[in-house]
Amino acid sequence: MPCADVIAAVSGASPFPTRTIRNCSTCRRDGDCGGAAHAGGLLDQRPAPNAFATGRDPSHSLVAITTGLRHKLDRDELQGVIAHEMSHIRNYDIRLMMLLAVLVGMVVMLTDLFWQIIFRTEAAAAKGAIAMAKARESF
8 A cells, every 4th residue: 555545544634736746846947856756745634834755765755735834835835845845755865764763773672682681680690699698598
C-alpha cells in the first residue's frame, strides 16, 4: 500500500492535484523538478497551519498541507512552502533522518545491553561474595 494511501486513510486527508506541486517555484522553466514532481499531495482537514514531506525517495514521496495553511497563505506563499517541502524530497532529507533514527536507536539499544551486562554481572558477583561470606561465618 503506497504511503499516500496509508496517511490518507489514517488522517482522513484528501489528495490535491499534482499540478499544484509541479507549478511550484523549484521547477525550472523546462519542467525539470529534480524528480520531486512525482510527489503526491494530500490536503489534511485541520485548522492548524502545517506542512510536511514524507517518502523514501522522489518516486515514493508525498507533500501534505493542512487547510489551515491553505487558508492562511496566499498563492505565492503556499508555493514557497510546497517548494520547501519538495526540497526535502529532492535532497533525500527524509531518508537521511530515517537512517539516523535507526542508527541512534541501535546505539541506544547496544548501550542498554552493555549496561545490563555490566550491572547484572556486578550484582551476581556481589551476591556470590555475600553468600561466600555467610558460608564462612557458619563454619
